Amino acid sequence: MRSVRGARLMISGGASGMGRLYAIRAVREGAAAVSLWDLDEAGLERVAAELAQLRGPRGVAQTRVHTRALDMRSSEAVEAAARETAVAIGVPDILVNNAGIVAGNAYFWETDNDAVTRATIEINTLAHCYVTREFLPDMIADRGRAKRILNVSSAASTLANPRMSMYAASKWAMTGWSDSLRLELRQAGHEHVRVTTFCPSYVKTGMFQGARGMFLTPLLEPDEAVDAAWTAMLRGQAVRFAPRPVWLARALRGLLPVPLWDVLADWMRVTRSMQQFTGRR
Structure with missing residues (x-):
């Protein structure tokens, strides 16, 4: 896939942060339609109004923008939203599974079962499985255009962190599911649908407010992260780490004995990166 010109996209977490930036990029590159999902209805309205003011490439019709406010933790809500989206924009050519939350700066035994444990798994992992299951059969059946699934995971899916x-x-579950899905599609002969797993370090969207950069791994600018993910998605690249040192840290973690890696991770500030985390306020 060379560009998203003429494509239909569904982007979760589209009311702010990287989701908003993916939508802006889609409109500027001439996407036919964009559907934005998020729990934040007011945020969706603001982004939709912003997108309406943008211009795509010369000679390309204005991108249709559809929004849907919902709680993606509910498989029933996802099913209903998927039906509405299919009517509004048609079968998506690109799914951007971007929605996510982070609740941190506490040890596991200090966290709340529902507010942290359940919500984090349901939103960061299960919701994307629900979304993809709803759209993927039609994406597989529609062979008239290349299809892409961009699953936004995290560098935290490759390195344990206090x-x-x-x-x-x-995010470990997200990455494992995402890459398994990629292999399943290839094995089943549906190679027009390609899956990219994006694993960035901390991104300066406010979601990781207070998190500290690690050795050779500064906090990513949102535009930089989106550009890396977008390019990898168009190419159908299996996995993309950002910035590049994340790949190096992952390789070292696999090669070194655990006690030696623990010492190195302390020195690289990996294990202290969340000590001052506050998140959005």
């Missing part, structure tokens, strides 16, 4: 155990767990 004070974010449930977030790491949700």
Whole structure:
């Protein structure tokens, strides 16, 4: 896939942060339609109004924008939203599974079962499974255009880290599911649908307010993260780490004995990166 020109996209978490930036990029590149999902209805309205003011490439019709406010933890709500979206924009050519939360700066035994444990797994992992299951059969059946699924995971899915155990767990599950799905599609002969797993370090969207950058791994600017994910998605790249040192840290974690890696992770400030985390206020 060379561009999203003429494509239909569904973007979860579209009311702010990287979701908003993916939508802006889609409109500027001439997407035919964009559906934005989020729990924040007012945020969706603001982004939709912003997108209406943007211009795409010359000679390309204005992108249709559809919004749907819902709680993606409910499979029934996702099913209903998927039916509405299919009517509004048609079968998506691109799914951007971007919605996510992070609740941190506490040890696991200090966290609340529902507010942290359950919500983190349901939103960061299960919700994306629900969404993809609703749209994927039609994406597989529609062979007239290449299809893409961009699953936004995290560098936390490759390296354990204190004070974010449930977030790491949700992203390890996300990465494992995402890459397994990629292999399943290839094995079943549906290679027009390609899955990209995006694993960034901390991104400066406010979601990780207070988190500290690690050695050789500064906090990513949102535009930089979106550009890396977008490029990898168009290419159908299996996995993309950002910034590049995340890949190096993952490789070292696999090669070194655990006690030696623990010492190195302390020195690289990996294990202290969430100590001052506050998140959005």
